Amino acid sequence: MTNVWSERAKWIWGGNESSPRNEWRLFRKTFPIQEKEYTQAWLDITADSRYVLFVNGQEAGRGPVRSWPAEQAYDTYDVSPYIRPGEDNTIAVMVMHFGLSTFYYLKGRGGLLAQLRMADEAGTSLGCVITDGSWRTLRHPGQDGRAPRMSCQQAFAERIDARLFDSAWKDRSYSDEAWPLAEELGVPGMEPWTTLIPRDIPPLTEETVYPIRVEALKKVRRISWNAYIDIRSQMVPDSREHANPVGFVGYLATVVRVSAGGNFTIGFPAAFVNVGTVILDGKAVAAERFYGEAPERYADIELEAGDHLLMVDVSGIDHGHGFRIGVDGEAPIELISPLSGIDGTKYSPFVGIGPFDTIEVIDHRPGRRLNMEHEEYLAVRSVSQAAELTLYADRLSPVPLGLYRDDDVFGHHVWKKASESQAVPHALQHLVTADGVPARVPFYEGADTEMIIDFGKETVGYIEFELDCAEGTIVDFYGYEYMRDEYIQHTYGLDNTLRYVARKGRQTYKSPVRRGFRYLMLTVRNARYPVHFYSVRLVQNTYPVAEIGRFHCSDALLNDIWQISRDTTKLCMEDTFVDCPAYEQAFWVGDSRNEALIGNYLFSAPALTERCLRLVPGSRNQTPLYADQVPSGWSSVIPNWTFFWVIACKEHYEQTGQTKFAKDMWPSIRYTLNHYVQHIDDNGLFNIQAWNLLDWAPIDQPNGGVVTHQNAFLVKALNSAAELALIAGHAEEADSFKHWADRLKAAMNKHLWSEDKEAYLDCIHADGRRSGIFSMQTQVAAFLCDIADGPRKEALERYLLNPPASFVQIGSPFMSFFYYEALARIGKLTHMLDDIRRNYGQMIDYEATTCWEMYPSFKENRTNPNFLTRSHCHAWSAAPAYFLGAYILGVRPQAPGWEKVLVEPNPCGLRWARGSAPLPEAGRVDVSWRADEERRQMEIEVRVPQGQQIEVKLPEGYTGTTKIIN
Structure with missing residues (x-):
């Protein structure tokens, strides 16, 4: 790749600590630009840990995307619109350094690297403004570095005192002469950022979202x-x-x-x-x-x-x-x-x-x-x-x-001395509008004023507000996901708060900390007279996608379920797929396999999927088995998550048809699987000490020993690797991995099948004890991975349709994805729809706007009658968006890169359905069908781009017409 970095550019920092805990640091550089010279300008920038960039007082970008320190990502912005030729110009950057490792960041050291490249109309370089010792820097005087951790997965909550800093610090007119000069650390390529890699995805969106109403008003005492x-x-x-x-x-x-x-x-x-x-x-x-x-x-x-x-x-x-x-x-x-x-x-x-x-x-x-x-x-x-x-x-x-x-x-938000509900004045509802009329917040002598603001749905992004108040007024914000009547599900384990101590007068603040929530508890403290709010809003921040996928049918419940599945997936698309927008914002490797398949039917975002897949091998410095969340400071292995990654690499090739991707990934796939097969024991079974997880359910999946579902998915991963090896041009290695898969399958059938139960037992413990627990999770995994043949396979098919009551039942929407895959394979899609209606319908009953991490009916997930799930927006749960598009609308690829497409609808009692599935590169497949189940007749209309290979099939037992329109 081309090296854009000037040899004169320097990493810079300030202060007395190389890696201070939770420090926000401000940087500035002011310089003249000649009016006749300038026509184009690009700014390259990266920082450790995160930055917000301003050019002449205008916010121009934020980043960098998560990356391994040794492969530090940098961003390039076209800042031409912000530049003022013939005047002094200012670049200002706020760097937020974490100073500790999280689930999405590995501790490095504080640093900023930037350069402004300018050129004339002909593209001739006009020089470069680089970070060096001439820049000014100051620790953000209003940021409280003692703010709590948000969670073990994330960095820090936010406490800001607006009285202690000038909000104009980023403007051209601001004087930084009193600021100390920055310290030069070294040139690009220095440790720990030995390689600089350009950002491989577009910037995330910033869309303003307003609340819909003030849910409650209370007089409270601390x-x-x-x-x-x-x-x-x-x-x-x-x-x-x-x-x-x-x-x-x-x-x-x-x-x-x-x-x-x-x-x-x-x-x-x-x-x-x-x-x-x-x-x-x-x-x-x-x-x-x-x-x-x-x-x-x-x-x-x-x-x-x-x-x-x-x-x-x-x-x-x-x-x-x-x-x-x-x-x-x-x-x-x-x-x-x-x-x-x-x-x-x-x-x-x-x-x-x-x-x-x-x-x-x-x-x-x-x-x-x-x-x-x-x-x-x-x-x-x-x-x-x-x-x-x-x-x-x-x-x-x-x-x-x-x-x-x-x-x-x-x-303070969880434990209050007193709380007294008040009627919400209609005038206060202006808080949730953008009409410029300020809302007067009631003032209670000797008490604080608490408002609960409902955004109407789950959101993720940056809180922004404008208010007018007395100096020293405290405004606390606390975001959470769920409430019903008087019950509030507090985010125990997540400090989703922001404290803002106001200066006098009218002021605006935009938080640089990304948060997910639906409800915002806003508490005004220390007010000497009523506070006036001009707005409270969220700048929503997600991966930029077009909502190409569509699904609508004669069942309104399925339509609602598809909608929450779509919204869930979008809110969990950041610079990688993430598990949830609130609690973690972490890229869990195994989760993303299912999320990518869902995203394929909604948005077609191959660049994001590929970025996720390419990040995983960077964890080899932590473990050759690859970590289950990356890039992360937690050296944790869930073997199934690595197996899902291998399977996802094959599926991404099938989605895009990119042979180069298969060739690029093959060495990393070979590397980790060669380490996994070293854990196959003398009985031919995969036997390992690790986090042997598949589902949040009481299945027997100990952290040591032989876990059946894990052995099954290793078989599938080995077979997927063999197919990728052929695609990448390594036939001999393909034979080797196919051989390992066949040996492991044979060993499973020899040692893990119970003739008495006619099922696969959950595990063999490290001490050799055979598990007495049988679960649907294990049977689903064995079926999906083609472990069983003949009568054994027939037994598994019976269990799919009628799960035995004595078996542990499926406990999460994540596991349901695999269950639905198995049902689709045997063509029992009515069973799948019934399960979707039953389990996801419960979410709709509780007015969910996104899919939950757990099922509310599963007793293992309930600690009290009001607690329904931990996370109320979890991407691993959005399965319906995939299965409704692929099997009910009936659109599926038949060749890599969707070169050929099959449309095979399945009415399953529905009268009609219509929708769209995006093609990987350009265009989409639009399908509309109507069915008369009693007469077993169906009409199908399909619209595809000119030249697209397409096959349309009526469901088995149906007659009717098919129409293809180019």
Whole structure:
């Protein structure tokens, strides 16, 4: 590829840390452009971790796309419209550096690299403005780096104080003379960004979306005190280098100073992990005293005036969720450090005691367990006063302010002292319009004002708002996905919040943090007089696609289900396919196989699919088995996800017909499968210690041993690899992989079939014990992967139509995709539609606008009657959009690249259907059919581009007419 980078360009940074935790840094460069010279301008840019680019005050782009550090992606923008010839011009960049690894980013170091290339009308270069030591840089003075992690998968929530920075910092007129000069780090090609690769997909869309109404208005009061602590970084400081789970043994301790005795409540508003025994003045608070619906835990306690030592056992496995705690009471309280001589301006009120032991969990391999019998760890429990902690001086470490944030925004939204509903004035509904009339938010003396804003459907993007208020007014935003009546499903495990402290007057703010939600809880705090909002909106941010695919039929329920499937898929298309727009925004490799097939019938986005597939081999530096989410700091392997990736590579070739893609991918496919077959044991079965997942259901899929569904999908992956090897011109290697597939299939039939049950058992445990559990998941996998022949295959077909009650049933829409594939293969599409109506119809009953991660009826997924699913928008669940297009509308490719297309509708009791399926390169297939089931007659009309090879078939047993229009 052409190297566009100037030899003079430099990576630059500022400040005293190479990789600071959660730091936003501003960069500027002002320079003149001669009026007669300039006609064209392109700006190349990349940064670690993310950037927002402004040219002469106008937002020009954001990025970069996720990538491996050694293959750092960069963007190129045509900025000609922003340039002002004959004047001084300014490039301004805000770089958001994470300073730790996530599920979509590997920790590198802070850095910005950019260059502006200019040319005249003839294309002659007019020079280049490059990043170097002449640029100015400043740590964003209004950004609070102590904001909590959003989740273990993502980076950080957002806290902004608009009083501390000039919003005009990006404009040409702004003076940056007081800013320090940037530090030059090195030239393009330096570590860790050894290779620079141009962005391979178009920029994401930015579409303004407005809410539809104010759902609720409340007068609320905050609890006395709460806080968030990054306990993972406190106990295991090196853990920010990766995103693997870590375990530790220890405590957090603080002194609660009470000015007057009385009743108080101690609470943990998101006690996912690491909230063990609570010890107050040396005595454990009995577990039965805690109340609240999990994961919230609260206990009422009585305290006398004075100081009280509070310790919480935080031992356990931590993936980065963070620790939240609060204390409430009518009497004033203060939290102070248990250690005398600690300067309160430098440290938080908490100290860590320990760790007494630590571990790191890698690739789900068995390892040493945490030592919970450490003598000092057990002895600490009896400490009743802060002074006694000096006995453990070598185990004490103050929690630095950088890992501590009081006045926790998420905690305040979950745990409130009081909440009183108010009628929503009709005038307040102007908040959700764009007519320029400001909405006056009610003001309550001594309380905060809370509004719940409904966007009407799931969204993803950047919150933007405009308001007029007094200086110091606090506006908190908290996005979540689901509510019904008084029930709110809080995003435990996801801090989806933004705090904005306002300057005086009218102001606008656009968040640079990408969030997914449907509802936005907006709380106005510290207001001295009513706040006026001119707008609250979302700049929706998704992969740019045309909605080519269509489906409409005589069943209104199926139409609604198709619609939510389409919207789900679109919201989960970012710079890769992602699992969900809210909780994770992570590229899970296995999920994307199904997502790509669905996307083929909706949008035809081969560049995005190919980008996903090409990213996967970059994880070989973590594991030769390839990671299950990339690029990620979590070195985790789900073998099925790698097998799905191999299968997806073959399917992408079939979708596009690109032989070059097959040739490019073959070495990486060969590499990982050669490592997988090394785990085939003496019985000829695939036997591995890994995360052996297929479905969220109580099937027997241990992390060690022989898992049947995994063996089946390895057979399919090996056969897919053999086909790709032939396409890539490696016939001998194709024979080798076909041989491995045949051997593994034979071993499965020898060792994993139960004659008594006439089914495949779920697994053989590592100790040799044969599983007594039989599941539909295992039978579906065995059928799809062609493991069974003859009578065994016939038995599996019977199970597909009548799943035995004694078998574990399918537990997620993800697994349903494979079930529907199996039903389609045997032509039982009425069964498929009935299942879609039953399971997805439940989502429609609850007014879902997108597909859920789990089924609400599956008992294993329900912790309380109101909890329906975790994620309310999950791309692995959008199967109906694929199957309705491929099998009910009936459009399927018959040759690579859709060179030939088959149209074979299946009415399944429907009277009519019409729709479209996009072709990979250009055009689409439009189908319209009507059926008379009683008379077994059908009329089909198909429109295709001129020259498209097409075959139209009536369903078996039907007569009628077919018409092809070019």
